[in-house]
Amino acid sequence: MSFLRVVLAILFPPLSVIDRGCGSVLIVLLLTLCGWVPGVIGALVILNKNS
Secondary structure (H helix, E strand, C coil): CCHHHHHHHHHCHHHHCHHHCHHHHHHHHHHHHHCHHHHHHHHHHHHHCCC
16 A cells, blocks of 8 residues: 555545446445545555455
8 A cells, every 4th residue: 555545545535446446436435425534444444455
């Protein structure tokens, strides 16, 4: 997880997980629509996964 990805996850969570697949983007987008903090947490969890 790079520093740029973390900053991007804090500023605009769905954009930070764009390369992880459509499902991840949709999940993070829905979480972001529910609230900014859940979107950031979801993006950081997805970025922290080893794939």
